[in-house]
Amino acid sequence: MTQPTQDFILETRNLTKAFKGFTAVDDVNLNITRGHIHALIGPNGAGKTTVFNLLTKFLQPTSGQILFNGDDITKMEPAAIARKGVIRSFQISAVFPHLTVLENVRIALQRKEGNSFHFWKSEKILNRLNQRALELLDSVGLESFANTTTVDLSYGRKRALEIATTLAVEPELMLLDEPTQGMGHEDVGLVSDLIKKVSKDRTILMVEHNLHVVSKLADRITVLQRGAILTEGNYESVSADPRVREAYMGTAADEVEQEKAEEERKEQVAEVAS
Numbered sequence: 001m002t003q004p005t006q007d008f009i010l011e012t013r014n015l016t017k018a019f020k021g022f023t024a025v026d027d028v029n030l031n032i033t034r035g036h037i038h039a040l041i042g043p044n045g046a047g048k049t050t051v052f053n054l055l056t057k058f059l060q061p062t063s064g065q066i067l068f069n070g071d072d073i074t075k076m077e078p079a080a081i082a083r084k085g086v087i088r089s090f091q092i093s094a095v096f097p098h099l100t101v102l103e104n105v106r107i108a109l110q111r112k113e114g115n116s117f118h119f120w121k122s123e124k125i126l127n128r129l130n131q132r133a134l135e136l137l138d139s140v141g142l143e144s145f146a147n148t149t150t151v152d153l154s155y156g157r158k159r160a161l162e163i164a165t166t167l168a169v170e171p172e173l174m175l176l177d178e179p180t181q182g183m184g185h186e187d188v189g190l191v192s193d194l195i196k197k198v199s200k201d202r203t204i205l206m207v208e209h210n211l212h213v214v215s216k217l218a219d220r221i222t223v224l225q226r227g228a229i230l231t232e233g234n235y236e237s238v239s240a241d242p243r244v245r246e247a248y249m250g251t252a253a254d255e256v257e258q259e260k261a262e263e264e265r266k267e268q269v270a271e272v273a274s
């Protein structure tokens with residue numbers, strides 16, 4: 001009898017990648033549930049980015065399988081994987097700094113439509129494109145920046161634009177590698193709220209070092225250590241796991257607790273002030 005399987009959008013089976021004898025990804029079995037925000041965490045060099053590169057086929061696995069919606073995509077080309085709906089943000093969505101915000105989203109939409117020649121000719125289609133681009137900008141809170149030159153956006157808003165250009169290709173599974181990296185407090189808040197918002201009706205797999213963001217967003221967490229899965233679960237169970245605390249989160253998790261306490265303190269101050 002076969003077991004009733006859960007609704008996994010993506011599965012890896014014994015996924016392994018060795019570089020000249022060094023195993024960067026070691027027998028990884030990932031199960032990503034449809035509709036989840038799934039976080040991949042672990043210390044530097046744990047293999048997180050390599051897993052992403054394997055999933056998007058920028059790297060060929062040494063062994064193992066990748067299944068998307070139950071289909072074996074292990075042997076597929078990167079472009080075919082993207083067409084299937086597995087999109088890594090900040091990958092195809094490199095934005096053009098000297099074009100406007102609206103133009104960048106329009107280009108992403110055009111790219112999705114393919115290189116149909118006639119596409120450029122019809123005004124009706126161009127209007128439809130503009131309308132869709134504005135909707136996407138609205139969904140990431142950038143509508144009022146439509147005519148701003150991209151280079152003039154703040155860092156957090158640039159990331160929001162990159163997310164809009166990724167959404168333009170209607171990903172079913174969105175991969176985000178350290179979306180809040182290098183950001184100040186305010187931009188981290190902006191981008192994590194945005195991730196929450198766009199996670200509706202899709203699945204997100206994200207690598208994230210900021211555990212406060214992980215604790216707020218992730219439905220499920222996989223902890224990688226030296227290429228292998230150390231443990232999985234929700235934030236509560238993972239952060240309480242002594243092996244995880246020892247391997248990685250000990251100090252980082254304490255920092256999150258401190259940050260949370262600080263945030264609560266600020267909220268209380270704001271309440272008193274209002």
Ligand SMILES: Nc1ncnc2c1ncn2[C@@H]1O[C@H](COP(=O)(O)OP(=O)(O)OP(=O)(O)O)[C@@H](O)[C@H]1O
Pocket residue numbers: 019024042043044045046047048049050051
């Ligand atoms: N192309 C490559 N050739 C050889 N070794 C590589 C290659 N890419 C990655 N590695 C090694 O594989 C290991 C995992 O690297 P990876 O970049 O996947 O880690 P990571 O978890 O993303 O780390 P970080 O948190 O620093 O981004 C590292 O030891 C790295 O040096």
Ligand SMILES: [Mg+2]
Pocket residue numbers: 048049050
């Ligand atoms: Mg990395």
